[in-house]
Amino acid sequence: MTDTNSKPEIDAPEGPAPVELVIEDIVVGDGAEAQPGSTVDVHYLGVDYETGDEFDSSWSRGQSINFPLSALITGWKEGIPGMKVGGRRQLIVPAHKAYGPAGGGHPLSGKTLIFVIDLLGVS
Known part of the structure; x- marks a missing residue:
């Protein structure tokens, strides 16, 4: 059993990096299920697929983050619905479902990203 109360590794x-979104449940939750229009409360860790370097983590800031799925990158919009509170899911998000192709103006443009997401709440 994976401990969802601590920062994942x-x-x-x-x-090679996948060309489509990869969704893998590490821990299946048993709470409320996230829907496409939900607002979610999550802890997450994000790393660059190629280098393994961490680029963002709510764990490092010491607090979860709450936001509407509609405001997120496509990989999260497609990868979080169906997840249940208490669950931990890994998403491997290709560039076209993250921040777009290289040269797109975002520091992570052109990169495949890996996220581990702990779903804490849904509204």
């Missing part, structure tokens, strides 16, 4: 991926 992401193992270095093998092989």
